[in-house]
Structure formats: C-alpha cells, structure tokens
Amino acid sequence: MDFLMAAYRVLGQSLNLQRNARAAVCLPVPVLAGLAALVVTVGPRRLRWWARDPRVAADGPERMPVRAADITPGDLPDWIRIVLADTDGPRVRALGSDGWALPDGGKQHGHGAVVRLPCDHFRPAVLVLLRDQDRAPFDDAELGLAVQYGQAVGRAVTAALLYRDQVQVADALRTALRPAPLPDVAGIELATAYRPSLEAMHISGDIMHVEALPDGGALCVVGDVCGKGIDAAVAGGRLRHSLRILRRVTGEPLEILTVLNNATIDLNGETYTQFSTIVVGSVRAAADGSVLLRLAAGGHLPPLVIRRSGEVETVHIGGMMLGADPNAQFAEAVVWLRPGETCVVYTDGVTEARGPAGAMFGQERLTELLAGYAGMPAAVVAERIEQSVVDWLAEPDHDDIAVLVLRAVPA
Structure with a gap:
C-alpha cells in the first residue's frame, strides 16, 4: 500500500x-x-x-x-x-x-x-x-x-x-491562424502591429492578410470579426482562406467583398453567421514613386493617411458590415500616396482601448499621435501605435489589436 x-x-x-x-x-x-x-x-x-x-x-x-x-x-x-x-x-x-x-x-x-x-x-x-x-x-x-x-x-x-x-x-x-509574414512589394514599405486579446494563445479574431500579386503590388486585408477568443479566431481564419481563393478569381476589392459576403451568410439558417467589419485594398506603386490604393470597405473604421506636411486625412469609405445582409452594399475609395506618405488601417482594438477612468483611446488621440510621425518609416509608425495603446490600457484585458501601415517609399 x-x-x-x-x-x-x-x-x-x-x-x-x-x-x-x-x-x-x-x-x-x-x-x-x-x-x-x-x-x-x-x-x-x-x-x-x-x-x-x-x-x-x-x-x-x-x-x-x-x-x-x-x-x-x-x-x-x-x-x-x-x-x-x-x-x-x-x-x-x-x-x-x-x-x-x-x-x-x-x-x-x-x-x-x-x-x-x-x-x-x-x-x-x-x-x-x-x-x-x-x-x-x-x-x-x-x-x-x-x-x-x-x-x-x-x-x-x-x-x-x-x-x-x-x-x-x-x-x-x-500556426494556421497567425498572419503570414509580410511580402516584399516594390516601392512600398509594409509594417504591422498585431496583439491578440488572448496574448498567451497568440490567436486573434482580427484579420491581417497581405499577399503579393503576380502582376506587382499587393492585396491587403484588415478586418475585425465580432467577438474575441477562439471562435472569433477560427472565423477570421476562414475568411482569410476564402480571400486567398477569391484573389485568384478577381483582383477587384469591391468584387471580393461582395462574393465574400455571399459566402459568409447561411441563407438556410443552419449555421451561425459571423459578422465582421473589413477593409480590402489593392496597392500598387506607380512609375513616379507614388502609390495607388484602392480600398473597399464593409462597416470598418476609416483608414488614416499621413501626408508629408503632417496633416492626417480620414478616408471615409462606409459600406455595410460583412454578414449582415445578403444584399449588402459596400463602398470603395481611391487614395494616392506621394513618396514618403503613409496610410494606416486599424481595428477597433486601437480606438476602443480603455484607459484611465474607462476613457477610450479614440480616433482623435490616434490622429494626434500620427501627426507627429509624418515621413517616418512604416515599422516605426506601427510600433509607436501599438506601444501608445498598450501604455494607455488601464487593465490587462483588451480587445484584439491589429494595425497595418503602408508607406510609399521616399525618393
């Protein structure tokens, strides 16, 4: 015994x-x-x-x-x-x-x-x-x-x-749900910040996907699946894999969003529809060093553009949330970046981060932060956004944070 x-x-x-x-x-x-x-x-x-x-x-x-x-x-x-x-x-x-x-x-x-x-x-x-x-x-x-x-x-x-x-x-x-490494794209600097709410598990409901296109440029996707944790991460993974397939059918951001929305909704009501906000963009460098961004959006936060003067422009796109309606309407905007200018696409884990007394970080504070980083490398901008949000947080619990920074390479 x-x-x-x-x-x-x-x-x-x-x-x-x-x-x-x-x-x-x-x-x-x-x-x-x-x-x-x-x-x-x-x-x-x-x-x-x-x-x-x-x-x-x-x-x-x-x-x-x-x-x-x-x-x-x-x-x-x-x-x-x-x-x-x-x-x-x-x-x-x-x-x-x-x-x-x-x-x-x-x-x-x-x-x-x-x-x-x-x-x-x-x-x-x-x-x-x-x-x-x-x-x-x-x-x-x-x-x-x-x-x-x-x-x-x-x-x-x-x-x-x-x-x-x-x-x-x-x-x-x-491994399957983590964002893939960023590709090298001629004429464009790319950088990301990615911090899941479940940091110990390293998975997030935020979608971050950048894929080089065969004819030059890249397809860029930033999205936010409603909720957080494993269920949201799995839903985000499904959307990302669907995007890889759709990219081979069409390179038009607006068409990709429309088809993706139809594939997301279960008309028979047999499975749960996962709502998402999303920005799908194609980015290409022009011969003069400027960069053309075509951004299609579905209910996502507006991207921000940092001009060389330090002015920060809000790119209002609009569009309906993904998965909300089989006949949802999405919107598209065209943005030109001159050499040295930057576009920032982010999820609400940035703006809705709760700080002292429950105050949110907010888009206004983010805009003020970006104004001080005109002309800075994309990696510096992404790192500074993440660090500022983390410093702002009053509690360890937070929403998924995802930031994609695109910069036209300066002459």
Missing part, C-alpha cells in the same frame, strides 16, 4: 510523457523487480520504450539513469509484441525463467511479469517487470499489485499522450 500511494503521488504530478515514463520504470525498482521497462505506442507505427536497470549507478532519486529510444513494431521482441497486440487478453502475464530479449537488442535472464496497461486501443502500452533468478517468482498478491500499479501508470501515460496531442493541435491551429 505504501508503494502504491507513493506511485499515485508521483504519477499524478505531471502531464509530461517523458517524466511520467521515467517515474514508471524507476518506482518499481527494487520493490517489484530488478529491471522495469515501459513500451508505449506514441503514433502510427511509432513506439518509444524506457528501461531502468539498477545495475547502473544513480547519483540520486532524481538522476536515476534510464535508457530510452524510439522504435518501430519490428524492433520489438516477439513476446512483447504479442502482449501489446492482444488488447482483449489478460491484464497481467507471469514470465517463466528464460533469457528475455529487450527492444534494444539486449537480453535479461530471469523471470517476472508483463502488464498490459489500460490505455485506449490506439495507444497500447505494456509494463515489463523482470527479476533475477535468485529472487522468488511473482506470487498472486504481487501480480495483483503489478496490475494496480499498471493501472496508475496507464492513467498517467494516457493523460500525457492526450495532453501532447492537444498541444500539437493547438500549435497547428495557432
């Missing part, structure tokens, strides 16, 4: 597979066996095994040497492969006196027991407990103890594998 209680305490402390496996082969030595080995299925035709041999000196309980290696089913000795595959067989089997081959090609002489762990059918695992010839064979009570210990090990291994799989899914989701 003392052994089992110690095992429960140790095996319940971690969701790390390596740490749990090390504990699983160290705890039963020498209480139950002279050598303990664990074989776990970690993926399709992929296994990993660990073994603790007390004949190898240890510097302390935390530094017990454990052999470990990745193997395939073909590397397993037949006697282990049979138990691993027999998911409906007995939970524990006694092993008579023999020379038992191990996954690393070695051989252990003696007797013992092999325990099939209570993992799911997709992740079978076994625990091997071997004793030297001069030690008594496992009796019924010790076989029962081995089964109880195997249950604790199986729960710890299963939890660690599930956690590992969830982490891998989350990492893949984050």
Whole structure:
C-alpha cells in the first residue's frame, strides 16, 4: 500500500510523457523487480520504450539513469509484441525463467511479469517487470499489485499522450491562424502591429492578410470579426482562406467583398453567421514613386493617411458590415500616396482601448499621435501605435489589436 500511494503521488504530478515514463520504470525498482521497462505506442507505427536497470549507478532519486529510444513494431521482441497486440487478453502475464530479449537488442535472464496497461486501443502500452533468478517468482498478491500499479501508470501515460496531442493541435491551429509574414512589394514599405486579446494563445479574431500579386503590388486585408477568443479566431481564419481563393478569381476589392459576403451568410439558417467589419485594398506603386490604393470597405473604421506636411486625412469609405445582409452594399475609395506618405488601417482594438477612468483611446488621440510621425518609416509608425495603446490600457484585458501601415517609399 505504501508503494502504491507513493506511485499515485508521483504519477499524478505531471502531464509530461517523458517524466511520467521515467517515474514508471524507476518506482518499481527494487520493490517489484530488478529491471522495469515501459513500451508505449506514441503514433502510427511509432513506439518509444524506457528501461531502468539498477545495475547502473544513480547519483540520486532524481538522476536515476534510464535508457530510452524510439522504435518501430519490428524492433520489438516477439513476446512483447504479442502482449501489446492482444488488447482483449489478460491484464497481467507471469514470465517463466528464460533469457528475455529487450527492444534494444539486449537480453535479461530471469523471470517476472508483463502488464498490459489500460490505455485506449490506439495507444497500447505494456509494463515489463523482470527479476533475477535468485529472487522468488511473482506470487498472486504481487501480480495483483503489478496490475494496480499498471493501472496508475496507464492513467498517467494516457493523460500525457492526450495532453501532447492537444498541444500539437493547438500549435497547428495557432500556426494556421497567425498572419503570414509580410511580402516584399516594390516601392512600398509594409509594417504591422498585431496583439491578440488572448496574448498567451497568440490567436486573434482580427484579420491581417497581405499577399503579393503576380502582376506587382499587393492585396491587403484588415478586418475585425465580432467577438474575441477562439471562435472569433477560427472565423477570421476562414475568411482569410476564402480571400486567398477569391484573389485568384478577381483582383477587384469591391468584387471580393461582395462574393465574400455571399459566402459568409447561411441563407438556410443552419449555421451561425459571423459578422465582421473589413477593409480590402489593392496597392500598387506607380512609375513616379507614388502609390495607388484602392480600398473597399464593409462597416470598418476609416483608414488614416499621413501626408508629408503632417496633416492626417480620414478616408471615409462606409459600406455595410460583412454578414449582415445578403444584399449588402459596400463602398470603395481611391487614395494616392506621394513618396514618403503613409496610410494606416486599424481595428477597433486601437480606438476602443480603455484607459484611465474607462476613457477610450479614440480616433482623435490616434490622429494626434500620427501627426507627429509624418515621413517616418512604416515599422516605426506601427510600433509607436501599438506601444501608445498598450501604455494607455488601464487593465490587462483588451480587445484584439491589429494595425497595418503602408508607406510609399521616399525618393
């Protein structure tokens, strides 16, 4: 009972597979066996095994040497492969006196027991407990103890594998939902600021997408899906992937918005429509160094243009929110940037950031800030907007923040 209680305490402390496996082969030595080995299925035709041999000196309980290696089913000795595959067989089997081959090609002489762990059918695992010839064979009570210990090990291994799989899914989701790196576009400086509300998860409901066009220039998209968190991030990811496809059908921002709106709305009402505000723009550099921006918008905040004189112009576009109406009307505006001039597109996480006494950062404060950065590089402008908003925030909780800065390269 003392052994089992110690095992429960140790095996319940971690969701790390390596740490749990090390504990699983160290705890039963020498209480139950002279050598303990664990074989776990970690993926399709992929296994990993660990073994603790007390004949190898240890510097302390935390530094017990454990052999470990990745193997395939073909590397397993037949006697282990049979138990691993027999998911409906007995939970524990006694092993008579023999020379038992191990996954690393070695051989252990003696007797013992092999325990099939209570993992799911997709992740079978076994625990091997071997004793030297001069030690008594496992009796019924010790076989029962081995089964109880195997249950604790199986729960710890299963939890660690599930956690590992969830982490891998989350990492893949984050990678798919993060904005892609900015492309190099001739004659145009590009910079972004992107701060999700769930900063620890690195995902945001704000859409940020810049894609170089084959004939020069780029397609630029900034949007804000209603809500925040994982649901908004997934909806934003769907919109971004749809934009990649639509760009290959048409390069006209207004047409892209119209088709995207039709694809967003479920006329049968079977799925929830995610409302969004969005700006879709095409940007191209002209021969004289100026840059042409064609911006189509659906209910989004107006972009701001920083002229060389320091004047900040508001580009009122209008248009209806994406997903609000199957016959929604969208608007378009044309903006010319002379060399050194800048256009800033942003989401409401900037203007609605709450500061002292609940006051919002606001478009007026943003306009005043940008007036002091006329002619500055795009990266400096983006960084300064983000830092000013973060400094303004009175609480750590905030909406998603996304800023796209486009600057005509100065002569």
